Amino acid sequence: MGDTNQFSRTPVYAALVLAVVLVVGVLIGARVVFERAGDQPVALPDLPAGQADSPECTGLIEDLPDSLGDFDRAELAEPAPAGAAAWSKSSTERVTLRCGVDAPAQWTEGAETEESGGVEWLPVTDPDTDLTTWYSVDRSVVVAVTAEGFDPTEELAEPVAALPAGSVERNPLPLADLDTPEAGGCEEVLAALPGEIGDYRRVEAEAPRAHWTARGLPPVVAVCGVAMPESYAPGGQVTEINGVNWFSEGDTLYALGLDEVVAVSTPPVGADGVLVALSDALKEAQ
Known part of the structure; x- marks a missing residue:
């Protein structure tokens, strides 16, 4: 009777061993395929690189x-x-x-x-x-x-x-070409703007401009005393944030309804938090 039980278990043991071998084989095979995929040539797109052939x-x-x-x-x-x-x-x-x-x-x-x-x-x-x-x-x-x-x-x-040292020309800040015909009353506005906005910290900028930077992100720029946006008309669609009405024209946002019009450039990611902080400061300055 004992021999019969032992005999009946033999196929089960054999099946388990075979299953383990198959699983190991699949894992090894997958790893080989994965590693070989890593050895495939890497395709890189063309990018603006005027000195790539230098x-x-x-x-x-x-x-x-x-x-x-x-x-x-x-x-x-x-x-x-x-x-x-x-x-x-x-x-x-x-x-x-x-x-x-x-x-x-x-x-x-x-x-x-x-x-x-x-x-x-x-x-x-x-x-x-x-x-x-x-x-x-x-x-x-x-x-x-x-x-x-x-x-x-x-x-x-x-x-x-080992490359020769050199100075890479900086790009102009956003809104650098905006005129500021109404900048005379911007002193209090600039003083009220925060030193930090989330990960951004304010850096020195020439009035009537303010400028914030953060590691790895595009800058935030505010310009006080600009003219009303050309595309705005009475009754135009605005977004109210903490008592300040914001109007969008292209990539530029304008704070309207204040003593001075303030234009702002902010990255799309995290823009809401930036506008909340700026709205609070602008409202306080009025």
Whole structure:
């Protein structure tokens, strides 16, 4: 009877062993496929990069390391853009580098930079993802490095630092071309504006303008004493925030109904919080 029970269990044991082998095989197979996917050529789109073919960028690409932490240098899919390189750990985890690109719109007066490996970098975050791009802003050519959840600038600093030093021209601030014909009464308004708005901190700016910056984000700019927006007409649609009426014209917001018209430029992400803080300050100044 005991032998019969043992005999009846044998197929069960064999099936369990086979199932374990199959599971292990599937896992190993999936890992191999995943790793091979990471070895596939990386396709990079064309970007404005007027200096990508420069001798500086050509030399930089040749001097780049074969690995960045767990990321290995990857082949670029054809047609490969000039001045570009990539490293991959999987089919979705990559670090990319572009040399000779234009400075980003965030490179304005007061933009917050950080030093890494002797290079001054401007970080720019993508509000829709965890991607960050670091731009070198103290070299003769601008180098852009993009990664997700990983800061590769320290490991890339040595070849980037070998580039000739240079000063990258800053972009004008938003609303820089707005005239201020009614700026005479703006002193109290500017004094009432907050020193901080969320992650933004106020930096020095020439009256009647105010300017706030935050790491990796576009600036917030307020200009006091501007003319009424041309597209506004009595009865036009406005949004009331804490007692201040805001009118939108393109990318510019106007605070109306106050002693002075104030124009504001703010990033789309977090704009509500910025307008709430500014509304409270503007209302207090009246």
